[in-house]
Amino acid sequence: MQINQHARLSCAPMMDWTDRHCRYFHRLLSRQALLYTEMVTAPALVRGGALHLLDHAPEEHPVALQLGGSDPDELAEAARLGQAAGYDEINLNVGCPSDRVQSGTFGAVLMKDPALVARAVAAMRAEVDAEVTVKCRLGVDEQEAEEVLPAFIEAVASAGCERVIIHARKAWLQGLSPKENRDFPPLDYGLVLRMKTRFPQMHVSVNGGIADLETAREFLDAGLDGVMIGRAAYHAPWDVLADADRVIFATGRPAPEARDIALELIPYIDDHIAAGGRLHQVTRHMLGLFAGRPGARVWRRVLSENATKRGADSSLILHALDEMDAAQRAA
Numbered sequence: 001m002q003i004n005q006h007a008r009l010s011c012a013p014m015m016d017w018t019d020r021h022c023r024y025f026h027r028l029l030s031r032q033a034l035l036y037t038e039m040v041t042a043p044a045l046v047r048g049g050a051l052h053l054l055d056h057a058p059e060e061h062p063v064a065l066q067l068g069g070s071d072p073d074e075l076a077e078a079a080r081l082g083q084a085a086g087y088d089e090i091n092l093n094v095g096c097p098s099d100r101v102q103s104g105t106f107g108a109v110l111m112k113d114p115a116l117v118a119r120a121v122a123a124m125r126a127e128v129d130a131e132v133t134v135k136c137r138l139g140v141d142e143q144e145a146e147e148v149l150p151a152f153i154e155a156v157a158s159a160g161c162e163r164v165i166i167h168a169r170k171a172w173l174q175g176l177s178p179k180e181n182r183d184f185p186p187l188d189y190g191l192v193l194r195m196k197t198r199f200p201q202m203h204v205s206v207n208g209g210i211a212d213l214e215t216a217r218e219f220l221d222a223g224l225d226g227v228m229i230g231r232a233a234y235h236a237p238w239d240v241l242a243d244a245d246r247v248i249f250a251t252g253r254p255a256p257e258a259r260d261i262a263l264e265l266i267p268y269i270d271d272h273i274a275a276g277g278r279l280h281q282v283t284r285h286m287l288g289l290f291a292g293r294p295g296a297r298v299w300r301r302v303l304s305e306n307a308t309k310r311g312a313d314s315s316l317i318l319h320a321l322d323e324m325d326a327a328q329r330a331a
Contacts, residue, residue: 003034003089003131004203004225006062007163009216009248010034011241012207012230013066013091013135015098022285023060024268026233028261029241032249035063039093041106042069042078054085064089066135068096070106070116072123079124079132090124092117094136097171108171111140111148114155121159135165135207135228138191140173145191153199163203165228166192189219196223213240213247220248236291258289262317269314279316280307294331295324 011018011026013036023035037056044050056063065087069075079090094117096107110117117134124132134156138145153164168187187209196204205226206219216227227248233240242255269282283303290296302320306312 003062003064004163005249006032006034007203007205007226008032008220009213009244010064010165010205010226010228011036011233012228013037013039013064013093014230014234015039015096017234017285019285020056020060021272021282022234023063024057025261025265025282025285026237026241027060028264029237029256030244031253032245032251033241034089035060036091037063037065037087039066039068039096040078040082042067042071042074045078045081046074051081051085054082054087056086058086061086062088064091064133066091066093068093068106070110070120072116072120075120076123076127079130080127083128083130087130089131089133090128091133091135091165092120092124094134095167095171097137097140097173108137108140109173111137111143111152111171114148114152117152118155118159121156121161125160131163132161133163133165134161135167137167137171138169138188140171143170145170145188149191149195150198153195153202157199157202162201163205163225164195165205165207165226166195168192168206168208193222193224196225211236211240213244217247234285235288238289239291258293259321262286262289262321266314266317269317273313278308279312279314283307283316290324294328298323298327 010033015038018036018038026035040053044053065082067075067078067090082090093107094110121132136152139148168189170185189206192206203225205228206224207228210216210227210229211232219227229240238258245251245253272282273279287300287303290299299320302323306316
């Protein structure tokens with residue numbers, strides 16, 4: 001599968017959010033966008049044997065596995081397991097600033113050791129045929145991003161990485177929480193654009209603060225190869241993904257109706273519950289399906305208040321749609 005064409009628009013890996021149910025839902029909205037798993041740590045796979053973390057549905061493709069780790073040999077083995085599980089791409093997390101990630105000496109802290117990242121990339125590439133990519137920050141803490149970012153990209157490129165996703169914000173590992181780091185320090189999209197100019201052979205995607213397809217299109221028109229959208233794609237999935245196939249990928253596919261997507265999920269939910277799953281494990285990702293549209297608050301309320309109840313099943317989707325209709329008629 002040619003992943004680069006799908007990487008024109010991708011959904012960011014987000015812990016506790018982009019699980020397999022979320023990805024299945026997002027795939028109904030866009031047939032083309034590249035989807036990413038939550039970060040899966042290499043130690044969990046290699047030492048912990050937690051292969052269930054690699055579970056995904058065939059319908060999710062194209063889908064990438066994001067790995068966290070810092071040991072090249074362990075990352076290579078985790079990449080092998082990911083490829084064996086069927087993932088189209090293996091991505092190395094060099095961007096997450098959380099304390100939990102720092103304690104494992106991986107994530108954004110690896111921006112301080114580009115040589116180690118390069119060794120990891122080389123080890124992973126030697127083990128798998130799937131594309132190996134890196135998601136990074138502009139730099140960390142007091143680093144001068146204009147200096148460290150090109151050096152970092154040069155290091156991973158020399159190891160055989162041909163695609164980088166750059167979160168256009170530095171990571172502060174001391175003094176800021178991950179939540180605070182979403183808004184500070186300021187985004188620097190200009191630096192990401194300069195990296196594409198400096199490394200024209202690299203496939204460069206931008207991430208951070210991008211909330212709509214119009215902005216994504218502007219970055220592509222400016223010369224970047226791809227745009228990755230995170231929280232906006234989760235909180236307003238229809239707005240970001242439903243028209244992506246037409247706007248970003250020029251497929252001519254019209255945007256599906258949000259109501260049709262909700263109905264299309266019912267067989268998936270039925271199968272999930274029949275296998276021992278719970279309704280809310282799927283519906284928690286659907287709360288923003290009607291974001292900004294009449295009845296959105298009713299939709300969220302009905303699902304939020306009832307999906308966790310014992311015996312809740314896919315009929316709640318129909319009930320929530322009916323409640324939305326009633327609220328619209330009463331308005």
